[in-house]
Amino acid sequence: MQTLLDEARTLCRLRALCWTLTRRETAARYAGTALGAAWAYAQPLLTVAAYYLVFDVVFAMRLGEGAPTRAVGTYLIAGMLPWMAFADALARAMASLVDAGPILQKNALPPMLFPARAVLASAVVFAPLLALLLLAYAPLHGFAPALLAYPLLVLLQVLLCALWGAALAILAAALRDTMQVVAFALSLGVFLSPVLFPAHLFPAGWAWALWLNPMTAWVGAYQTILLQGAWPAPAAWVGMAVWLALGALLLNLLLRRSRDQLTDWL
Amino acid sequence: MLLPSSTIESAPAGATTLKVSGLGKEYRLFQSPQQRLWSLLGGRRNYRSHWALRGVSLELKRGQCLGLIGDNGAGKSSLLKLLAGTMQPSEGQIARSGRVTAILELGAGFHPDFTGRQNLYFGGSLIGITAAQMQGLEAGIIAFAELHEAIDRPVKTYSSGMVVRLAFALVTAMEPELLIIDEALAVGDQHFQKKCVERIEAFRNNGCTILFCSHSLYHVQRLCDQALWLHQGSPRALGPTMEVVAAYEAHVRAQQRGAADAEPEPALAATGATAAPVGPAPEHAHLESVDLAGLLPASGGDCPRLGTPDLRITLRARTAAGERPHLAVMLEQAGGGIGITTAGTHVDGFAVQQSADGTWCASITFTGLPLHTGQYSVSAYLFDASGLVVYDEWKDCARFQQVFALSTPGLVRLPHHWS
Numbered sequence: 284m285q286t287l288l289d290e291a292r293t294l295c296r297l298r299a300l301c302w303t304l305t306r307r308e309t310a311a312r313y314a315g316t317a318l319g320a321a322w323a324y325a326q327p328l329l330t331v332a333a334y335y336l337v338f339d340v341v342f343a344m345r346l347g348e349g350a351p352t353r354a355v356g357t358y359l360i361a362g363m364l365p366w367m368a369f370a371d372a373l374a375r376a377m378a379s380l381v382d383a384g385p386i387l388q389k390n391a392l393p394p395m396l397f398p399a400r401a402v403l404a405s406a407v408v409f410a411p412l413l414a415l416l417l418l419a420y421a422p423l424h425g426f427a428p429a430l431l432a433y434p435l436l437v438l439l440q441v442l443l444c445a446l447w448g449a450a451l452a453i454l455a456a457a458l459r460d461t462m463q464v465v466a467f468a469l470s471l472g473v474f475l476s477p478v479l480f481p482a483h484l485f486p487a488g489w490a491w492a493l494w495l496n497p498m499t500a501w502v503g504a505y506q507t508i509l510l511q512g513a514w515p516a517p518a519a520w521v522g523m524a525v526w527l528a529l530g531a532l533l534l535n536l537l538l539r540r541s542r543d544q545l546t547d548w549l
Numbered sequence: 550m551l552l553p554s555s556t557i558e559s560a561p562a563g564a565t566t567l568k569v570s571g572l573g574k575e576y577r578l579f580q581s582p583q584q585r586l587w588s589l590l591g592g593r594r595n596y597r598s599h600w601a602l603r604g605v606s607l608e609l610k611r612g613q614c615l616g617l618i619g620d621n622g623a624g625k626s627s628l629l630k631l632l633a634g635t636m637q638p639s640e641g642q643i644a645r646s647g648r649v650t651a652i653l654e655l656g657a658g659f660h661p662d663f664t665g666r667q668n669l670y671f672g673g674s675l676i677g678i679t680a681a682q683m684q685g686l687e688a689g690i691i692a693f694a695e696l697h698e699a700i701d702r703p704v705k706t707y708s709s710g711m712v713v714r715l716a717f718a719l720v721t722a723m724e725p726e727l728l729i730i731d732e733a734l735a736v737g738d739q740h741f742q743k744k745c746v747e748r749i750e751a752f753r754n755n756g757c758t759i760l761f762c763s764h765s766l767y768h769v770q771r772l773c774d775q776a777l778w779l780h781q782g783s784p785r786a787l788g789p790t791m792e793v794v795a796a797y798e799a800h801v802r803a804q805q806r807g808a809a810d811a812e813p814e815p816a817l818a819a820t821g822a823t824a825a826p827v828g829p830a831p832e833h834a835h836l837e838s839v840d841l842a843g844l845l846p847a848s849g850g851d852c853p854r855l856g857t858p859d860l861r862i863t864l865r866a867r868t869a870a871g872e873r874p875h876l877a878v879m880l881e882q883a884g885g886g887i888g889i890t891t892a893g894t895h896v897d898g899f900a901v902q903q904s905a906d907g908t909w910c911a912s913i914t915f916t917g918l919p920l921h922t923g924q925y926s927v928s929a930y931l932f933d934a935s936g937l938v939v940y941d942e943w944k945d946c947a948r949f950q951q952v953f954a955l956s957t958p959g960l961v962r963l964p965h966h967w968s
Binding site: 299300303304307310311314315385386387388389390391392453454457458459460461537540541542543544545546547548 | 574575576577582583585586588589592633634635636637638639649651653654658660662663671674675676679680
């Protein structure tokens with residue numbers, strides 16, 4: 284774990300630069316548009332609004348017995364927004380090293396700065412949206428104390444994206460196909476999670492497969508807090524810990540093995 | 550004028566700026582990218598190793614200037630990148646003290662949609678200049694880059710010269726302890742090149758340590774007090790510039806001889822009279838003519854014969870208003886590229902004179918040209934007033950044939966006596 288800790292310490296020392304890079308990434312992405320960074324917020328907001336309008340207002344669809352809530356739109360949004368945040372952060376972080384090749388080859392900077400900046404740039408967009416989500420759902424169960432676990436969940440999700448995003452970025456640098464495979468996995472992954480259907484609707488024999496998706500633990504926990512106002516189940520916390528630990532171990536290994544060659548691969 | 554570094558004694562003696570020991574860079578060659586992934590995940594050695602650089606150890610003290618020479622692919626760029634920190638070594642240690650500035654490839658990291666000023670702040674943050682420091686440096690950088698109001702236009706509207714000027718002004722805005730330069734003396738137009746050279750000189754005179762990589766042996770000799778010759782990734786020689794450059798030149802000549810033996814001689818293009826290459830725009834400093842006196846007309850396909858015992862070469866050049874240039878010539882054996890002699894007005898301390906029509910003119914006479922029978926080629930060079938910036942060069946611009954009745958094996962007649 285020494286390599287990973289050293290890397291984290293370096294990033295901590297360079298946090299001012301990391302923040303500059305983050306602001307720049309957001310500005311560069313929307314350079315030349317009239318609304319600028321507002322587009323970053325508009326897209327997820329409009330998607331969520333569309334879910335609400337279509338499922339809860341126009342069609343007023345209802346979930347069956349045993350679901351944490353009856354309204355389909357309300358259920359969907361509680362899992363979908365965190366999933367969108369996860370997919371966005373992971374995809375950006377994964378491409379970050381390859382994209383930063385020209386800068387890294389000409390400036391003496393630690394490569395891990397770029398996955399970190401990608402995750403931060405994504406968090407800057409989605410953290411306020413997730414906070415809005417909390418405000419919108421809190422009245423459903425009278426501001427239950429379990430809402431206190433919500434910021435911790437968001438922080439752990441950012442950590443998950445940083446660890447796995449950085450690991451995937453190194454793998455993508457080694458083999459570009461990684462990006463295609465992961466992009467495909469991200470588009471399908473939403474079906475292998477309780478985002479669209481409550482977990483109890485999955486065939487009992489296949490329920491274990493849900494845990495292959497790191498976000499299953501998070502989505503379950505978000506839904507418990509937002510829809511029921513209850514503390515997340517212990518299984519969710521264990522799932523999160525396992526995926527975080529796996530990410531840290533993998534990243535540590537990749538950092539150690541790629542240390543002197545990473546920039547050459549970009 | 551550049552001071553030879555032995556005269557710079559303001560620096561605290563013995564302060565080491567750079568210490569490198571056992572430095573090596575290995576490139577792992579995989580048969581396919583998949584193999585790279587398996588090596589990364591499984592930790593297997595399924596690759597061939599190519600050592601671009603191995604076994605480099607050196608120590609540079611404050612104020613020293615090291616020139617890096619060698620053939621293409623000798624590992625010069627790898628060494629510069631390792632020292633600049635843009636590449637990680639596979640073995641060995643690098644200890645740097647103080648600020649390191651590398652002028653490797655300029656303009657990296659500029660975003661075309663942002664203005665010059667925005668890019669300045671962002672580019673500065675990449676090389677460790679904080680926004681607060683940049684506020685103090687900004688005006689100086691813009692003035693040096695001569696961008697004026699263009700600084701608030703998007704960089705995509707800049708000419709390539711403007712981008713390079715801004716980039717150079719930015720990286721050299723703060724004085725470093727160690728400056729790494731890769732062939733960067735060829736930045737922008739003549740006027741800006743001169744400013745760049747002057748800024749680098751100023752750093753050097755303040756005691757900055759410089760690592761300079763160039764194919765121009767002339768510049769290495771002029772700037773550096775130490776030189777490192779890299780050959781196929783390993784140091785071949787490290788020591789005083791003159792000795793190392795001489796050893797390297799001998800190696801280059803041996804290589805050229807090998808190549809000349811292998812290939813048939815290219816057809817002679819130039820003759821004794823000056824065939825002016827396509828001239829640069831008149832407002833730039835440039836050579837106008839190189840004339841050899843006393844040539845007899847050529848017979849057949851040969852080049853003209855020198856009809857007088859003396860060789861007299863007259864050089865004419867134009868410069869920007871008011872700048873007194875320096876002129877130089879080089880004599881070589883035609884075809885083989887074996888250098889015989891060079892002479893420059895800056896080396897000999899001769900002041901080039903301006904004629905009434907504004908051209909600068911100098912003639913050099915080799916009295917009783919002591920060359921044996923053979924064909925010889927003349928190259929001419931135009932330098933700035935400091936002798937550092939090469940404004941124009943006409944390589945192999947004139948050829949002549951020397952006939953010496955009493956020729957014996959060898960190239961020249963040296964003054965001698967028997968006893």
